[in-house]
Amino acid sequence: MWTAKSQQMKRLRSQSTLVLVGAVILMTVSIFTSSCSSSNSSANTVVTSFYPLEYVAREIAGEDFKVVNITPLGAEPHDLELTPNSTEQLLDAKLAIVMGEGFQPAIEKTAKSRDLPTLEILKEIDSRLSNRDSTNG
Secondary structure (H helix, E strand, C coil), rough: CCCCHHHHHHHHHHHHHHHHHHHHHHHHHHHHHCCCCCHHHHHHHHEEEEEEHHHHHHHHHHHHHEEEECCCCCCCCCHHHCCCEEEHHHCCCCCCCCCCCCCHHHHHHHHHCCCCCCCEHHHHHHHHHEEEEEEEE
């Protein structure tokens, strides 16, 4: 049985994780926004692996980047198989943002073969939490 205190802690951890995800995406997209000219639209594309990441990236990037979600609306993100078009978009994007940790295996496998940067959200969160714990403990 959940006590009020444990429910509050769980909610706080969830909110902290969302803030951390937003901060990681914000830092990464802002780096690329400042380093790109907006004259070449194909070079200014950010590909995300599913809608929540697309939403955050679009809010951060504004009009400086074209943000593309390669998981179609209504599709199950965990079972997604890439089409030739979505594979090309993923490989050619200036930045790819994926959850990582096996959340979308087909997308993550393709993203690992990219020559350009890929942001793996769960890996970044783990890294930042580990760094925070090592400096606080």
